[in-house]
Amino acid sequence: MSEKISLPIAANQSGPGQQSAPRTRAQGGDVMSEIEAEVKGQKVFLYMKGTPDFPQCGFSARVVQILQHLGAEFGSSDILVDPEKRDAVKVYGKWPTIPQLYIDGELVGGCDITTEMFQSGELQTLLGASK
Amino acid sequence: MITAEEIRAKLLEAFPHARVQVVDTTGTFDHFDAVVVEESFRTLSRVRQHQAVYEALGDAFRDRIHALALKTMAP
Known part of the structure; x- marks a missing residue:
């Protein structure tokens, strides 16, 4: 067994040009x-x-309903209890409204786009594709 | 508060060749319907199309528009 332990902090000591x-x-x-x-x-x-x-x-509920209907496992964050994040997700996603659905680190869209992609089958494809 | 005409002008600044239609749906200068038909959208996903419109509206969107029902497409 190795005695070497890795500290989480080590990941942040990146060299120049590298993103932490x-x-x-x-x-x-x-x-x-x-x-x-x-x-x-x-x-x-x-x-x-x-x-x-x-x-x-209602818009957030609809996206949850679609994800659950498709049996997708997902993480979520309630921006109503976190005003700092509420503003930040709008900037991060270049998207002005909540909900915002991310798959494989990419913004898929809000309720309208998610619903349309569910109806067209594109969402199922995205969820099924491995990363 | 912002007028439909101001929004339209802002969008045409960013997309000079687009067909742009903006309607103040409530007459209260804060809820709008917008349609943007733009050739460069042809290669963009829907989320990228909407992001491009939001970017064109910039601060106006965050501060002065309460709701925007947006439709984007290529001609």
Whole structure:
């Protein structure tokens, strides 16, 4: 067994030209870094108003409903309890409204686009494709 | 507050050859319907098309427009 231990902090000591790994605010990153960590840390991630069990907005509820209907596992963040993130996700995604659905680290869209892609089958393809 | 004509002008600045239609749906200068038909959208996904429009509107969107129902397409 190796005695070498790796500390999480080591990942952030990157050389010049290298980007440090995204970190959550709890890990000492800023809010933009936290968003990057969230959307790249799992295949499907949703910024929404409320939680999947208790959505606080019809548009957010609809996206949750579609994802659950397709049996997709997804992470989510409730921007209503986090005003700093609420502003930051709009800048990060160049998208002015919530919900925002990310698949494989890329913004798919809000409720309208997600619904259309579900109806056309494109969403199923994106969810099924491995990273 | 912003007028439909101001939004249209801003969009035409960014997309000079586009067909742009903007309607103030409530008459309250903050809720709008917009249609942008732009050749360069042909190669863009829908999310990229909308992002391009939001970018063209810039600060006006964040500060003065409450709701924008957006339709984008290539001719």
